[in-house]
Amino acid sequence: MKIAIASGKGGTGKTTLATNLASFLAETEKIILVDLDVEEPNSGLFISGENIHEEDKFKMIPEWKKDECILCGNCQKVCNFNAVMKLGEMIMVFPELCHGCYACSELCPTKSLPMKPKKMGELKHFKSGNLVFIESKLIIGEEQAVPLIKQTLNYVDRNFPKRTIEIFDAPPGTSCPVIEATKDADLILLVTEPTPFGLHDLKLAVETMKELKKEMGVIINRFGIGDANVERYCEKNNIPIIAKIPNMRKIAEIYSEGNLLYKKIPEVKTQLEDIIAFISKFQQEVTL
Amino acid sequence: MKILLTAKGTEWDSKMDPRFGRTEFFFIYDEETEKIETYDNRAIANEAHGAGPKTAQKMSEFGVEVLITGNGPGGNAGRVLAQANLQIFIGAGEMTVKTAYEAYKQGELKTA
Incomplete structure (x- = not known):
């Protein structure tokens, strides 16, 4: 009980x-x-x-890999917590805001946001x-x-x-x-x-x-x-x-x-x- | 030089908004053309998380070089603003937009 x-x-x-x-x-x-x-x-x-x-x-958070990224901004669009942001030519991740939902990672067309463990x-x-x-x-x-x-x-x-x-x-x-x-x-x-x-x-x-x-x-x-x-x-x-x-x-x-x-x-x-x-x-x- | 002030309204006499991430308006003054531009940021009230970086991201779209605000941005917003190469002045939260701008010109505001 x-x-x-x-x-x-x-x-x-x-x-x-x-x-x-x-x-x-x-x-x-x-x-x-x-x-x-x-x-x-x-x-x-x-x-x-x-x-x-x-x-x-x-917890699992995304890490940006710039090589394959086409800067489509889809990651930012699907994040409900403003934890992923497109800024000019880069994607910025805010680990403390991330809820570990995998949405940005799974929906990235070039697999540029693999999830990584963070203590x-x-x-x-x-x-x-x-x-x-x-x-x-x-x-x-x-x-x-x-x-x-x-x-x-x-x-x-x-x-x-x-x-x-x-x-x-x-x-x-x-x-x-x-x-x-x-x-x-x-x-x-x-x-x-x-x-x-x-x-x-x-x-x-x-x-x-x-x-x-x-x-x-x-x-x-x-x-x-x-x-x-x-x-x-x-x-x-x-x-x-x-x-x-x-x-x-x-x-x-x-x-x-x-x-x-x-x-x-x-x-x-x-x-x-x-x-x-x-x-x-x-x-x-x-x-x- | 293009200067952005966090404000509670859209006039020179409007009060400054001491909050960075949840500021109600951006008041943007272009010193060269003497033109004023404003942006209504009040939809930020709907964001439960990440208001700071979101506002900072929006600000970076206006091509400003100087930010004047009250309490100053937190760590996440600070990372975004650093990317946009903005100079940040704080401590103007209790002023009007006009007195905040004058204080900045006199060199009376602290940098963040």
């Missing part, structure tokens, strides 16, 4: 929840935690393990007891997260049996990287905070996940601050609130030291137990 932890708003506690939930579950069963926030992965700050594998990840990031695979942790990171200057997220999910699919619980730490927002990180998930956990900002972005996330026809539940983090509008919204829209993690100074302190919360804060542990109960119930309903 695949569970994606998403949010809409950034900084609501996706990574805090993902790392604590995965580690807690791993005390009794095999768990795979995947950090798909490839622009700024930080689950690794809270998870330590043995690094058992690393690999570079590549976009690195994948690392760690293991600690029952917990497998995988993270990918874009290299500096790379603009597109989607191809790396896709390849990271392929790596997980290739290397692990389907029956294991997989937890995806998704990027914030509601744009393409979030869609890529959530589209294969069976269940979406949306982490929010009970503030107007939290609610605003929660609504965007809920609408996005509805569009993807996803099952979801909400976790309110820093519960106790702000107002009750997130709860009202969830109630009105029939979205279950699975847990409420209290706003406590102690949580911030332990988090800032890079440590997991549930081992030291019973209030967090009970909330995790509620989330796990929700997941088990969901899992039973799906398999029935």
